[in-house]
Amino acid sequence: MSGITTHVLDLMHGQPAENVTxxxxxxxxxxxxWQLLQKAVTNSDGRLDAPLLAAENTKMGNYEIVFHIGDYFRNKSIELPEPPFxxxxxxxxxxSSPASHYHVPLLVSPWGYQVYRGS
Incomplete structure (x- = not known):
């Protein structure tokens, strides 16, 4: 597999993060x-139903994934300060290698996150 994929895990609740934009x-x-290429929302498994960017559309360059975490935790009725942390x-x-698979998972709470290149 190649292309760009992601998933989001909610560390506060110990579950996949559903409905994250x-x-x-x-x-x-x-x-x-920066050019917006794609906008998607995570499913019940904290993943996307399709790659964020399909293999045939990847090219060398710089990418940025923006995870809308504040909205996710607000929708879970978590009391956040304004503005949220x-x-x-x-x-x-x-x-650097468009033929490779780039998986970028996010582990998150209202107070911190971790990201890495997964498999």
Whole structure:
């Protein structure tokens, strides 16, 4: 498999994070010139029903995934300060091998997150 995929795990509740809005942006060279490529929402397993970006559409360059975490926790009736500590979590990464699979999972709570290149 190749392309870009993701999933979100809610560490506060110990479960997949359903209904998280995710946006994928691309910039070939200049980090100030981001293009929105895709917008999606996680399913009941905290994953997307399709890759965030299919293999045939990947190319070398800089990518950013924005996870709308503040909205997710508000919808779970979690009392958050205003503004919340984490609202939108941006994850920027470089894609140097378009033929490879890039899986970018997010583990999150209202107070912290971890991200890594998964498999």
């Amino acid at each position: 995710i946006e994928l942006y691309f910039s070939e060279s200049s980090p100030s010139n 984490l609202d939108q979590v941006p994850v920027r990464f470089g894609l």
